[in-house]
Every structure is written in C-alpha cells, then in structure tokens.
Amino acid sequence: MKRTRVKICGITRQEDAWAAIDAGADALGFVFYATSPRAVTASQAQAIMKTLPPYISKVGLFVNAAAAEVQQVVAETSLDCLQFHGDEAADYCEKFNLPYYKAIRVKPELNLIQCELDFASASALLLDTFSEKAVGGTGQTFDWTLIPAGMQKPVILAGGLNPDNVTQALQQVQPYAVDVSGGVEAQKGIKSQEKITAFMQLVMQQDAIRNRAV
C-alpha cells in the first residue's frame, strides 16, 4: 500500500498548522528567510511547533543562510529536518546534525542524476520551479518531463501545485511526496483550510486509485 506524503510549506499560524494536520498532512514547513512573505522567526515557529502532536515532521527552510543562523534556529526550535533552498553545497548541508532535503530548481540543462550524486547525504531531493524572479514559493509549475526515470532518492515534487493540478502531477511523476505552499493559500502567508482539505483529498483519492490498480 503506497501513500504519497504531503508537506504543507510556509506555515505562519497555529490554525493553519492544525488545518494541515487535521486534513492528513505529514510535514509542515517553516520559512526562515526574512524576505519571504511566509517568513517566521524561531520564536514564532517554536510557539506553533510546541502545540503539534507526534509524528508530524517539522521542516525548517533556509536560503543561503549563515551556518550560525541555522544553528541558532535549530537550537531554539524542535525542527526534525532542514530544507536548503538556495545554492548550498552538500558539505554545508551536512553540518547541522539533522536530516536534510536539498531543493533543486529545475532547468532543462540541469542533470538531476548528477544532483543525486552531489547530494548523496540528502534524505530527498525537492524539485522546484526555476525562476529568475524568486528562489522559491513561485506558485509556478515546471516541465515535469525533465524528471528522469529511475531517480534513486525520494523525489519531493514542488512548485505551483494546487487542487487543480495535483492529480495530474501524481499521475505523471509518482513522486514520494508533494510539497505545496501558494496553492493552498487564501493570501500570501495565510493558508485556506478549504484548499488544504481539497488538496489532501485529491492526493488520497489518487493513492487509492493507484493502490487498487496494483
């Protein structure tokens, strides 16, 4: 029985965290990147994290942050995992004694098999949309045919997913997990309970169809 994991990223409010958990999400993302409209401080994030039940993964997102900044956030929060969304190298990502995902902003000329080798220590690769305008949270999809068959690491599909396109994404890519932020928002930084629920139901529906077929 296969199940697609779901991370809801860009959590800024306790009620949004709980809307995601109640709908069945596996992981919550907290953005520690000051220029993002979804940015939280360590103390804001920890105030939310301490209300969460067990078995929900708390992921801290950083973009080219100084190592000391990451260390401080790790010390002040109960993060389970780190997500590096900038140009970080593997030896930097490995410094923090926590599992990490490396976000790769996909472009046609990029060799994703080489990325898996470059980030051999990563728990997963998170494939997101490349944009000149923003490092992440673009709300735009990328060309999923650029993902090669036979990737060895778990693939977390991100970038512009929403209730209108997640079914097609799951059918086409069959990723280990999907990651969504803007597609389940009412406005930037504020999640919509209805959109989260719709998104989760579609993922579960697709999993049920896939499991019936095998």
Ligand SMILES: O=C(O)c1ccccc1NCC(=O)[C@H](O)[C@H](O)COP(=O)(O)O
């Ligand atoms: O959300 C942001 O503002 C952000 C800023 C800088 C780097 C990454 C950022 N977000 C990444 C995510 O929320 C997700 O991991 C993923 O990229 C999905 O975003 P979206 O396209 O909005 O679904």
